[in-house]
Each structure stands twice: as structure tokens, then as C-alpha cells.
């Protein structure tokens with residue numbers, strides 16, 4: 666179940682620099698309907714694909730794409746996506762830090778960023794044009810569609826593990842355009858989950 670943190674977790678420096686009306690007390694949304702409604706204001710679609718298909722953790726990408734074939738086809742029809750693949754990242758993935766560095770700076774794409782999480786977790790930060798930054802912690806079963814042009818950045822969680830289906834309108838269009846705003850430096854890449862909520 667995805668979790669939204671409105672205001673995100675600012676770094677010390679980011680807290681001092683709060684230029685975009687960021688609040689001191691972050692508001693955390695955990696209810697599915699609240700999460701979907703909040704994200705919907707920014708054109709971001711959030712769904713749960715349940716029940717998730719039973720796919721072995723070590724299943725090859727083709728098996729995952731086949732298991733989720735019906736859902737993928739429906740999404741393709743809705744969003745004009747033409748291809749799907751599976752990204753598989755583990756702590757021992759070669760050049761992981763270099764790979765992650767490409768996406769942990771504020772950027773946007775010429776096409777939607779569509780991810781269905783099979784395993785692991787990840788953290789999107791979204792920087793709306795006219796509102797404070799918020800973060801979305803996604804985990805297995807979460808489908809997220811971030812519309813083209815949305816300013817965002819992405820980090821893994823502490824376990825540095827994610828396996829996700831990606832859909833593309835045009836593979837060549839999916840390159841990051843960096844804003845170089847530096848806004849990302851004001852936020853900690855902290856994933857939120859049940860433990861955080863329980864601590865209040």
C-alpha cells in the first residue's frame with residue numbers, strides 16, 4: 666500500500682531553505698482512497714492490482730509479463746503504451762549507485778512514468794508546479810502513473826531492492842530532462858512505512 670508524505674522529509678538545510686511553503690509537520694496519508702484522491706489532483710494515477718498474481722521472486726521477466734498480461738494490455742489501451750519490460754534491481758546490481766544517481770535528481774520525461782511494483786519498495790518525490798513537494802513510498806501491488814512533464818525524482822529504500830513492470834509510450838522518449846533546481850537536495854530519501862506511522 667502506497668503511502669504519501671505531504672511535505673516530505675526535509676534535510677536540515679532544506680528545512681532552513683523552505684522556499685515553497687513547505688510545512689513543518691508533514692501530513693501522512695495511508696488510506697488507499699485518500700492516497701488516490703490526493704495524487705489525482707496532480708494527474709497521478711494510483712491503483713492497487715489485487716490480488717497480485719503469484720509470481721516467484723526469481724521468475725524471469727517474461728514470466729512476470731505473461732502473468733500480468735491482461736493488466737498490461739488494459740493499461741496499454743488506456744495510455745497508448747506500446748512496450749513493457751521488467752526492471753530488477755538488487756543491492757549487488759553492478760553500477761547501482763551510478764544507475765540511481767540518474768534518477769535521484771529532479772527531472773521530467775517526455776512520456777508518462779508508469780510502474781507496477783512486483784517486489785521491494787521505492788520512493789518518488791513529486792514537485793508540483795504550485796504546491797509543496799510530497800513523497801510517495803510505493804511497494805508490491807502498487808501501480809503508479811506519473812504524467813509526462815511532472816517534476817519528480819526517485820530513490821530506493823534502505824533495502825535497495827525493487828522489481829517493477831515499466832510501460833513505455835516510446836522507449837526512446839524515456840530519458841530524464843534535469844531541472845537542475847537543486848530542490849531535491851532539500852529532502853531526505855526516507856521511505857515511509859507502517860513502522861513510521863506506528864511511531865506517529
Ligand SMILES: [Fe+2]
Pocket residue numbers: 768772773774778817818819841
Ligand atoms: Fe523519472
